[in-house]
Amino acid sequence: MDARPVLFFDSGIGGLSVLGAARALLPRMPVVYVADSAGFPYGTKSEAEIAARVPALLGRLAERYRPRLIVIACNTASTIALAAVREALDVPVVGTVPAIRPAALVSKTRVIGVLGTNATVRQPYVDDLAARFASDCTVLRHGSAELVELAEAKLHGHATDPARYAAILDGLFGQPGGERIDTIVNACTHFPLVADELAAAARHPVTFVDGSAGIARRIAFLTAGQDWPDAAGDGRAVFTASDASTDALAPALARFGLARRETL
Numbered sequence: 001m002d003a004r005p006v007l008f009f010d011s012g013i014g015g016l017s018v019l020g021a022a023r024a025l026l027p028r029m030p031v032v033y034v035a036d037s038a039g040f041p042y043g044t045k046s047e048a049e050i051a052a053r054v055p056a057l058l059g060r061l062a063e064r065y066r067p068r069l070i071v072i073a074c075n076t077a078s079t080i081a082l083a084a085v086r087e088a089l090d091v092p093v094v095g096t097v098p099a100i101r102p103a104a105l106v107s108k109t110r111v112i113g114v115l116g117t118n119a120t121v122r123q124p125y126v127d128d129l130a131a132r133f134a135s136d137c138t139v140l141r142h143g144s145a146e147l148v149e150l151a152e153a154k155l156h157g158h159a160t161d162p163a164r165y166a167a168i169l170d171g172l173f174g175q176p177g178g179e180r181i182d183t184i185v186n187a188c189t190h191f192p193l194v195a196d197e198l199a200a201a202a203r204h205p206v207t208f209v210d211g212s213a214g215i216a217r218r219i220a221f222l223t224a225g226q227d228w229p230d231a232a233g234d235g236r237a238v239f240t241a242s243d244a245s246t247d248a249l250a251p252a253l254a255r256f257g258l259a260r261r262e263t264l
Contacts, residue, residue, distance in 0.1 A: 002227040005030040005236075006219060007067035009058060011042040013155050013249065014148065014190030015073025016256050018096065021212035022071070022219050023257060028228040029219075031235035032065045033258055038241035042076040043117025043145050043188070050119070054081040055088045057240070061264075062089055069222055071215065072096060073189050075116055079123040092222050098126055098187035099211040101133035106207055110137045111180040113172040113206075116187030118143035126187075140178055142171035150197075151190035155252040156245060165194070165201035173203050186210040234259035 006022070008015050012035050019033060039045075039053055054077045058070060069092045072078045072085065078095035086093045098120065103112045112134060114121060121141040130139040147168050150160050172178050184206050186192050192210045199208065237258040239246055246261060253261065 001229045002068070003030055003229055004066055004068040005032045006069050006071060006223075007061060007065055008033045008071045008073045009036070009061070009077070010034070010074040010189060011036050011040045011077065012148070012152055012190065013252070014151060014188060014193065015071070016155070016252070017189050017192040017210065018071060018073040018212045018215050019256050021216040025216040025220055026223070026228070028230065028232050030229060030232055031257065032067065032238060033235060033256070034061055034238045034264070035240070037239045037243055037246075041117070041145060041148055042074060043119045043143070043148055045119065047080050047119065050077060050080045051084060055084045058085050059088060062091055064264075067091060068226065069094065069219060071219065073215075075187050075189060076119045079120055079125040094215060094218050094222065096189060096211055096215060098129060099185050099209045099214070100126070100129040100139065102209045102211070102214070103183045103185045104134035104137055106209065107137060107183040109180045109182045111177055111182065112137050112139050113178070113181045113184040114139060114141045114187050115147070115168075115172060115184055115191060116141070116143055117148060118145060120187055138177050140172055140175050140181065142168070142175075144168045144171065147194070148188060148190045151193045154194055154197075156248045157251070160194075160197065162197065162201055165197045169198065169201055169203070181206060183207045183209060232257060236260045236262065238262055238264055240264045
């Protein structure tokens with residue numbers, strides 16, 4: 001059986017939301033999950049820093065783990081470095097982009113919110129997606145590094161304040177036309193991990209969408225016909241920096257099938 005893993009990559013633990021969807025569709029998939037804890041967070045870094053760091057790091061990871069496919073489970077890294085990674089590596093690479101197209105398909109009011117990191121929401125890539133798939137919609141954006149920290153805190157087992165989620169969403173609802181938002185794109189893979197908290201804090205009922213299901217289907221398509229082990233086995237969580245706080249993540253990692261941890 002082909003034991004080569006699928007490698008999931010993110011700046012932190014946000015990519016677990018993508019891994020969860022992929023695991024549900026491909027339960028025998030061997031997994032290496034890499035959190036670039038030494039470079040975390042990406043959302044506050046410059047485009048130049050991310051464009052230099054991500055291809056070089058993924059090159060090292062590809063040599064070490066020999067994956068059959070790489071998933072950049074990070075919107076910020078994908079919108080900035082996906083093309084460079086694909087050019088540099090001789091392995092299929094799946095990126096993560098804001099789910100504006102699915103949001104446009106379900107929005108009734110034709111006003112969509114895009115909630116991402118600061119680095120993601122300012123990318124021309126988002127302009128292009130909005131023009132191609134939501135040209136008849138008003139697309140409002142808000143960047144939040146704080147929401148990444150809240151998601152990380154939740155998976156570390158810490159309590160978070162509901163008022164902080166409400167304040168972040170006010171960055172969308174408080175914009176002109178924001179009161180008509182009926183669909184919000186979680187344009188950071190961290191954000192689905194706090195979907196319940198966001199829904200509870202919203203001023204009015206909204207639909208939250210993200211790209212995890214579509215990414216899972218893409219992985220299945222690109223690996224169709226390939227052999228899988230009889231069982232996935234224990235997945236591996238890899239961190240690029242040694243940090244005692246990763247011990248607190250053990251229960252969350254185990255829920256996603258990541259029983260082994262190591263530092264790159």
